[in-house]
Amino acid sequence: MATYSYRCRVHGEFDARLPLGAAPGSRGCPVCGTQAPRRWSGVALLGRGPAVALVDRCERSRTEPEVVTSIPARPRTARRPAPSAAAHRLPRP
Ligand SMILES: [Zn+2]
Known part of the structure; x- marks a missing residue:
């Protein structure tokens, strides 16, 4: 999954989490529904790697924190x- 940025002319920037390579060139604004063009960022250049x-592990820890039951x-x-x-x-010498 990757975060893609779009910019509505009226409501500004918003993000969408989509699979890599699946982001359309424009997406409907969540507020008004008009098509907003995609904004390019460096996040897409990271690829798959450590x-x-x-980043995925840190984001997942917000909703699914790892529970430790004993001292490692x-x-x-x-x-x-x-x-x-x-x-x-x-x-x-
Ligand atoms: Zn809008």
Whole structure:
């Protein structure tokens, strides 16, 4: 889904959420019903990718928030041993 912008000459700009590539060149104004031409924006240039997935997830969280029932487990990371003093010694001339 993508957000497309249209501009009515009387009532100004309004948005419509439509599938990618399905936006008509003009759309009826939600107030007066007259055909409003589409306004081009950079949103359509994002394509499908992590940025679009993040935007979709953020928008979905408004109406369908993710519910957490427990504290997430800490990721297991291997502890590296501290570097020895010999590793910091400069070579002798
Ligand atoms: Zn209008």
